[in-house]
Amino acid sequence: MIISKIKLNxxxxxxxxxxxxxxxxxxxxxxxxVIFLLTLGAExxxxxxxxxxxxxxxxxxxxxxxxxxxxFGGEFETExxxxxxxxxxxxxxxxxxxxxxxxxxxxTINYALEQPAPSPPSGENWLGTDDQARDVLARVIYGFxxxxxxxxxxxxxxxxxxxxxxxxxxxxGGKIDLFGQRFIEIWGSIPRLYLxxxxxxxxxxxxxxxxxxxxxxxxxxxxxxxxxxxxxxxNLEYVRAARALGVANxxxxxxxxxxxxxxxxxxxxxxxxxxxxxxxxxxxFLGFGLPPGSPSLGELVAQGKANLQAPWLGISAxxxxxxxxxxxxxxxxxxxxxxxxxxxxx
Amino acid sequence: xTDRINNFLEVxxxxxxxxxxxxxxxxxxxxxxxxxxxxxxxxxxxxxxxKSVTALSILQLLPYPAASHPSGQxxxxxxxxxxxxxxxxxxxxxxxxSMIFQEPMTSLNPLHCIEKxxxxxxxxxxxxxxxxxxxxxxxxxxxxxxxxxxxxLKSYPHELSGGQRQRVMIAMALANxxxxxxxxxxxxxxxxxxxxxxxxxxxxxxxxxxxxxLLITHDLNIVKRYSDRVCVMTNGEIVxxxxxxxxxxxxxxxxxxxxxxxxxxxxxxxxxPEAELxxxxxxxxxxxxxxxxxxxxVVDHVKAANDxxxxxxxGQTLGVxxxxxxxKTTLGLALLRLIRSDGEINxxxxxxxxxxxxxxxxxxxDIQVVFQDPFGSxxxxxxxxxxxxxxxxxxxxxxxxxxxxxxxxxxEEVGLHPETRHRYPHEFSGGQRQRIAIARALILKPRLIxxxxxxxxxxxxxxxxxxxxxxxxxxxxxxxxxxxSHDLAxxxxxxxxxxxMKEGHVVEQGSAEQLFSNPQQPYTQALISAAFQ
Numbered sequence: 001m002i003i004s005k006i007k008l009n010x011x012x013x014x015x016x017x018x019x020x021x022x023x024x025x026x027x028x029x030x031x032x033x034v035i036f037l038l039t040l041g042a043e044x045x046x047x048x049x050x051x052x053x054x055x056x057x058x059x060x061x062x063x064x065x066x067x068x069x070x071x072f073g074g075e076f077e078t079e080x081x082x083x084x085x086x087x088x089x090x091x092x093x094x095x096x097x098x099x100x101x102x103x104x105x106x107x108t109i110n111y112a113l114e115q116p117a118p119s120p121p122s123g124e125n126w127l128g129t130d131d132q133a134r135d136v137l138a139r140v141i142y143g144f145x146x147x148x149x150x151x152x153x154x155x156x157x158x159x160x161x162x163x164x165x166x167x168x169x170x171x172x173g174g175k176i177d178l179f180g181q182r183f184i185e186i187w188g189s190i191p192r193l194y195l196x197x198x199x200x201x202x203x204x205x206x207x208x209x210x211x212x213x214x215x216x217x218x219x220x221x222x223x224x225x226x227x228x229x230x231x232x233x234x235n236l237e238y239v240r241a242a243r244a245l246g247v248a249n250x251x252x253x254x255x256x257x258x259x260x261x262x263x264x265x266x267x268x269x270x271x272x273x274x275x276x277x278x279x280x281x282x283x284x285f286l287g288f289g290l291p292p293g294s295p296s297l298g299e300l301v302a303q304g305k306a307n308l309q310a311p312w313l314g315i316s317a318x319x320x321x322x323x324x325x326x327x328x329x330x331x332x333x334x335x336x337x338x339x340x341x342x343x344x345x346x
Numbered sequence: 347x348t349d350r351i352n353n354f355l356e357v358x359x360x361x362x363x364x365x366x367x368x369x370x371x372x373x374x375x376x377x378x379x380x381x382x383x384x385x386x387x388x389x390x391x392x393x394x395x396x397k398s399v400t401a402l403s404i405l406q407l408l409p410y411p412a413a414s415h416p417s418g419q420x421x422x423x424x425x426x427x428x429x430x431x432x433x434x435x436x437x438x439x440x441x442x443x444s445m446i447f448q449e450p451m452t453s454l455n456p457l458h459c460i461e462k463x464x465x466x467x468x469x470x471x472x473x474x475x476x477x478x479x480x481x482x483x484x485x486x487x488x489x490x491x492x493x494x495x496x497x498x499l500k501s502y503p504h505e506l507s508g509g510q511r512q513r514v515m516i517a518m519a520l521a522n523x524x525x526x527x528x529x530x531x532x533x534x535x536x537x538x539x540x541x542x543x544x545x546x547x548x549x550x551x552x553x554x555x556x557x558x559x560l561l562i563t564h565d566l567n568i569v570k571r572y573s574d575r576v577c578v579m580t581n582g583e584i585v586x587x588x589x590x591x592x593x594x595x596x597x598x599x600x601x602x603x604x605x606x607x608x609x610x611x612x613x614x615x616x617x618x619p620e621a622e623l624x625x626x627x628x629x630x631x632x633x634x635x636x637x638x639x640x641x642x643x644v645v646d647h648v649k650a651a652n653d654x655x656x657x658x659x660x661g662q663t664l665g666v667x668x669x670x671x672x673x674k675t676t677l678g679l680a681l682l683r684l685i686r687s688d689g690e691i692n693x694x695x696x697x698x699x700x701x702x703x704x705x706x707x708x709x710x711x712d713i714q715v716v717f718q719d720p721f722g723s724x725x726x727x728x729x730x731x732x733x734x735x736x737x738x739x740x741x742x743x744x745x746x747x748x749x750x751x752x753x754x755x756x757x758e759e760v761g762l763h764p765e766t767r768h769r770y771p772h773e774f775s776g777g778q779r780q781r782i783a784i785a786r787a788l789i790l791k792p793r794l795i796x797x798x799x800x801x802x803x804x805x806x807x808x809x810x811x812x813x814x815x816x817x818x819x820x821x822x823x824x825x826x827x828x829x830x831s832h833d834l835a836x837x838x839x840x841x842x843x844x845x846x847m848k849e850g851h852v853v854e855q856g857s858a859e860q861l862f863s864n865p866q867q868p869y870t871q872a873l874i875s876a877a878f879q
């Protein structure tokens with residue numbers, strides 16, 4: 001394994017052991033990583049294009065490149081519709097196609113439904129279709145990816161901002177700290193959901209817009225924790241010793257105090273991540289989130305609510321969301337235990 | 347006192363094991379001793395020798411089940427404590443046997459007034475309530491020498507001084523007139539003059555109440571003056587038990603001999619008469635403003651250090667002594683320019699008291715510091731090599747290739763193996779950590795090192811080693827020291843000049859020899875007599 005090759009200092013070795021000893025969290029991490037890596041390559045698992053086409057002694061990769069239908073001897077100059085029986089026949093005459101597991105992308109509409117959408121699970125659509133005849137499984141796979149990516153990016157950026165702000169406030173104290181804290185109190189008391197709704201009605205929110213808008217508020221989560229650590233840390237004797245050595249403030253903060261604050265930060269991260277995912281889902285549910293047509297779990301929940309006669313919509317969304325959040329909470333618990341200095345291996 | 351023949355407490359072949367992650371450590375290995383009614387038995391040993399663990403087992407206060415007793419008996423009037431049910435144990439704790447702890451700051455609940463805390467003990471074991479309880483509390487406080495006890499009933503722990511808090515702790519321990527008082531380092535956290543008061547109080551109370559005392563300490567002066575018998579512990583075993591005068595007169599076991607012989611000795615190396623003046627201060631003040639009111643106006647100052655003028659020459663040691671809160675550490679930090687101060691600080695002819703951080707940086711390599719707490723002063727997440735090399739990274743960033751060799755030399759100079767540079771601070775003992783801290787200060791070849799209580803957290807034998815090391819380094823590199831300490835024996839072994847501080851002021855100042863042989867001020871006299879009786 002890669003982890004065992006990296007030379008860890010004894011503290012981190014102990015933490016790794018503690019993390020592994022927390023069986024539920026450890027297996028949750030692996031399960032989560034497997035699902036996440038699979039969905040990262042969602043285009044190879046669930047797509048309306050084949051992964052590889054062998055045609056006329058040539059290989060084509062429709063996942064990466066757009067080929068016109070004419071390339072396979074068709075009539076249109078537009079991109080080939082590989083699901084079209086006519087195109088399928090053309091290709092199979094002179095080669096073969098390797099299809100992904102699910103032959104639908106998140107926005108592929110199944111026109112061949114035998115009953116009105118939303119249709120129940122069948123051999124063709126394993127989790128049924130939604131009210132626009134799109135495959136639910138495909139949407140769930142893409143929705144998982146976009147939720148986790150959104151959560152991860154938001155968590156990462158807001159942690160970096162939060163740690164920096166907290167570190168500066170805590171380390172310098174005095175007026176900087178005073179004004180910083182008052183600003184955060186005011187900023188934090190703005191009702192963020194309404195502001196998000198107003199903002200998203202001014203701009204048409206895409207992924208990045210939503211991220212930016214939510215970042216405006218989510219960076220505050222870590223500030224207090226990190227600030228407290230720095231307030232405590234700046235009076236530690238080894239920090240004083242470093243100052244007496246003439247080490248620059250930035251280096252003291254980074255090398256001497258930040259590692260202490262990282263414990264609190266790392267413990268918080270999984271919970272910030274679940275929070276970010278939940279917020280995104282909530283916005284999508286209300287219709288103020290990702291643009292229409294995006295594969296979003298929140299939108300699927302909303303569809304489930306609108307189509308109570310089609311329980312597979314609500315149940316699928318619920319199952320995926322609860323699996324994802326449960327795994328993250330378990331991982332978070334294990335991380336918290338691993339960083340707990342009082343915890344002993346038993 | 348000795349009319350009852352039976353031993354009150356008999357510990358037979360006691361073992362204590364601690365289970366941690368995957369290993370078992372044997373903290374106490376087969377300890378046996380007896381304690382008679384009204385006797386004072388001292389348990390001495392260095393930190394980690396298992397003396398506190400032994401004492402805590404008597405009341406079964408160890409963290410069970412991580413701790414266990416694989417063998418042994420603790421007979422309290424012929425009843426085995428180890429076999430007792432928890433209900434029976436509770437009857438004994440705080441009633442027949444009481445305990446006082448080292449740290450008076452944390453062993454009182456800060457949220458309750460002292461009356462409430464003492465009454466709790468009375469209520470638990472005696473069922474005393476109402477005015478009867480109040481009267482008993484007053485009586486107890488009077489007994490332990492708290493002035494005007496009735497007015498003090500509603501005081502909270504933070505309103506009392508360290509010595510007073512320890513007195514309250516003793517009052518609590520005595521509330522039910524125990525037959526045995528276990529005193530675990532009762533005076534270690536206190537200043538010398540208060541130490542003497544507390545211990546005299548314990549002696550007095552022994553006479554009055556006829557209780558036995560198990561005194562746990564590492565301080566041999568205390569043992570010599572206050573105990574009847576001594577047991578010397580090391581590595582979880584008792585190596586020698588004898589009557590106090592006999593042990594001090596003629597220790598048998600080699601370990602006892604080395605322990606008793608460990609007294610910081612020797613004299614400071616004479617300074618060259620024309621040694622260069624390195625540091626001088628003129629009327630240095632460190633005042634912290636007290637702000638009040640809506641506009642935050644400065645109404646007064648806490649004068650942590652007041653009107654201090656000192657001079658340090660090359661190769662010379664200036665001892666700074668005083669009790670806790672006297673402003674010694676504040677003075678050290680001001681000289682390092684880590685806190686704001688007013689007045690003149692002249693370092694090598696430069697007036698540095700107005701320098702900002704950037705202008706100070708090049709000077710920092712010449713003026714270094716070693717702190718008291720060897721556990722707090724090393725960053726736990728950096729390896730020893732990184733810790734020691736940090737100063738080089740700042741001051742000699744362009745010569746990275748030579749750093750490794752310099753780190754090795756520095757480690758060798760403080761008597762540590764060069765391979766230790768790859769390890770982390772938690773793997774080292776207190777004395778080794780202090781050596782690492784000295785190596786960190788030393789590597790830049792400073793002209794002046796401020797030593798802020800560098801030996802206070804260490805055992806006596808280790809203290810001696812550190813003192814010898816410091817003296818050798820001074821001889822080798824002509825470094826000047828400012829040696830801040832409350833431990834006069836250590837100061838005497840190193841200092842040429844000395845200042846005595848009290849409440850932020852210099853009480854007395856002069857050559858160390860003169861101050862020790864002929865102190866002028868009553869405060870200095872009290873300090874010296876408390877330390878060298």
